[in-house]
Amino acid sequence: MRCAIYARVSTVLDSQKDSLESQVSHFENYIKDKGWELVDIYADEGITGTSTAQRHQLKRLLKDAERGLFDVVLIKALSRLSRDTSDSINIVRTLNSHNVKLYSSREGEIKDEFQLTVISIVNQRQSEDTSYNVSWGIAVKSRNGIFHGTPPFGYDKVKPGKLVPNPVHALTVQLIFDLYLNKGMGVQAIANYLNDELGVLPSRKNTKKWYDSSIRLMLTNRHYIGDLVQGRSKVDVKNKKFLQEKGYKKRHKIEESEWIVIPNQHEPLITREMFEAVQEKMKQKAVRVFRGRGRKSLFARVAFCADCGAGMNFKNDRQSYVCSTYQKNTAKKCSSHIIKHDVLKKAVLANLKDLLDNSLNMQSLVDVTIQRAGIKKNNAAKELEKVQREISKLDKELVQLTRNWTTGDIKKEMFDACCTAVSNERQALEERAARLQTEIAHEYDTESRVLAFRRS
Numbered sequence: 001m002r003c004a005i006y007a008r009v010s011t012v013l014d015s016q017k018d019s020l021e022s023q024v025s026h027f028e029n030y031i032k033d034k035g036w037e038l039v040d041i042y043a044d045e046g047i048t049g050t051s052t053a054q055r056h057q058l059k060r061l062l063k064d065a066e067r068g069l070f071d072v073v074l075i076k077a078l079s080r081l082s083r084d085t086s087d088s089i090n091i092v093r094t095l096n097s098h099n100v101k102l103y104s105s106r107e108g109e110i111k112d113e114f115q116l117t118v119i120s121i122v123n124q125r126q127s128e129d130t131s132y133n134v135s136w137g138i139a140v141k142s143r144n145g146i147f148h149g150t151p152p153f154g155y156d157k158v159k160p161g162k163l164v165p166n167p168v169h170a171l172t173v174q175l176i177f178d179l180y181l182n183k184g185m186g187v188q189a190i191a192n193y194l195n196d197e198l199g200v201l202p203s204r205k206n207t208k209k210w211y212d213s214s215i216r217l218m219l220t221n222r223h224y225i226g227d228l229v230q231g232r233s234k235v236d237v238k239n240k241k242f243l244q245e246k247g248y249k250k251r252h253k254i255e256e257s258e259w260i261v262i263p264n265q266h267e268p269l270i271t272r273e274m275f276e277a278v279q280e281k282m283k284q285k286a287v288r289v290f291r292g293r294g295r296k297s298l299f300a301r302v303a304f305c306a307d308c309g310a311g312m313n314f315k316n317d318r319q320s321y322v323c324s325t326y327q328k329n330t331a332k333k334c335s336s337h338i339i340k341h342d343v344l345k346k347a348v349l350a351n352l353k354d355l356l357d358n359s360l361n362m363q364s365l366v367d368v369t370i371q372r373a374g375i376k377k378n379n380a381a382k383e384l385e386k387v388q389r390e391i392s393k394l395d396k397e398l399v400q401l402t403r404n405w406t407t408g409d410i411k412k413e414m415f416d417a418c419c420t421a422v423s424n425e426r427q428a429l430e431e432r433a434a435r436l437q438t439e440i441a442h443e444y445d446t447e448s449r450v451l452a453f454r455r456s
Helices: 014-034 056-066 085-097 113-143 169-181 187-198 212-219 240-246 272-289 324-332 341-357 362-406 412-455
Strands: 002-009 037-045 072-075 101-104 155-158 162-165 228-230 233-235 251-253 260-262 312-315 320-323 338-340
Touching (some): 002 056, 014 037, 014 072, 056 085, 085 101, 085 113, 169 187, 169 212, 169 272, 187 212, 212 272, 312 324, 320 324, 320 341, 362 412
Parallel strands (some): 002 037, 072 101
Antiparallel strands (some): 155 162, 228 260, 233 251, 312 320, 320 338
C-alpha cells in the first residue's frame, strides 16, 4: 500500500509545531508496522482549515493523487483536512475519483459521504463557535479599556493592554504632524523626508520604506490624542465565497458612531486641537484635488516626461505641467520638468501648423504616437507589478492575523486594530492598481487605434 501523510496546524507556535511533528511521527510508525510504503509527507503549517486558498501542500497532495502516486491518504482527523463542509466533501470526492482512499486516525476509513457530511458540519460549527466566543470576549475587554492588537507606531503595549509612549518613535509621530500642519509638507513629501533625510525606520515590520498611505493613516489615527478606539471593522461571516477564494474573511468598516471609543485612556502624543486642525486640512486638500468628471486640463493623458515617460501632472496654481515622477520622488528619480500651459499650447499649435505646411509626415507621427503609448504602458505595468507584490504581502499578513485570531492566540481588539491598518493600506494599493490597469488598457487602446489607422 503506497501511503501519503497529510498534516496541518493552524498556527506557527512551538506547541503547534510539536503537534505537527506528532501527527507525522504517528503515521510513520503506523506505516512501518503495516509494512506499507511511505510516498510523501504533505504538511501545511500555520494555515487555517476554513479555506483551501493558502494550503499549498494540500493542493500538491491533490495533484499527486491525480498522478496516481499513492493509494491512501492518512490524516489525524477530518478537522485537519478541513473545517469547511463543502471543502471536505470536494477534497474526498477528488481523492475518490483518482481511486485514493482516505483514512482518519479518529474517524477510521471514510467510506460513506453522509458520515463525512455530518462530521464536517460539526467541525465547521465548532470553528464558528470558537470565532464567536473569541470575538465576544475581545469586545467585552475593549469596552473595559484594554487595547488589543499591534500598538500604533509611537506607542508600546504593556500588560494588561495599556498603551505607553515609545521614547523614540513618539517624537517621530509628533514630527509627522508638525511637518503636515505647520511646514506645509504633503504625505508623500513627509514619506520622502523620513526615508531620505532622517532614515527613520517605517511603521510596519518587514518594510524598509515609508509610503504616503502609511503617513495618511497615522494622521487620521485618534489613538494619538489619547483615545482608545477599537471595533472599527468586523468580518463578514456570511461571505463564504470570499473566504474560500482568499483564505481569510472579508472585513467591513463600521460606522464611526458604533466604534468602541474610550476617551483619555492613555497618554496623548499630540493635542486634540492639532489633530482636529490636521483633519480639517486633509478635508480641504481632498476637495481641491478631487477630479470628478469636470473639465480636464487640455493635455491631460497626452503630455509625458521625455526622460522617464511618466505623465505630466497639471498644477492649477502654477498653470503648468510637472513630471509626476519628480513630483512624487523629487530629483532622486527624475529631474524637474515644468512647462507652462500656454507655452506648451503654443508649441503644439506651431508643430501642427508645420506638419500641415509640410503635407504631414503621417508615418513619423504614427511611430511617435506608438512609441509614447508603449513607454507609458510599460512604466504603468512595472508599477502595477510592484503594487501587486505589496498587496500580496498584505494578504499574507491578513491570513496570518486571521489564523492567530481564530485559534485564540490574539485578542479580538488586537485583531481588529491590525486588520484595520492592513486593510486600509491594502485598499489604497488596490485603488492605485485599478488606476494603473485603466491606464494600461488606455495605452493598449491607443496603440490599437493608431495601428488600425496606419493599416487603413
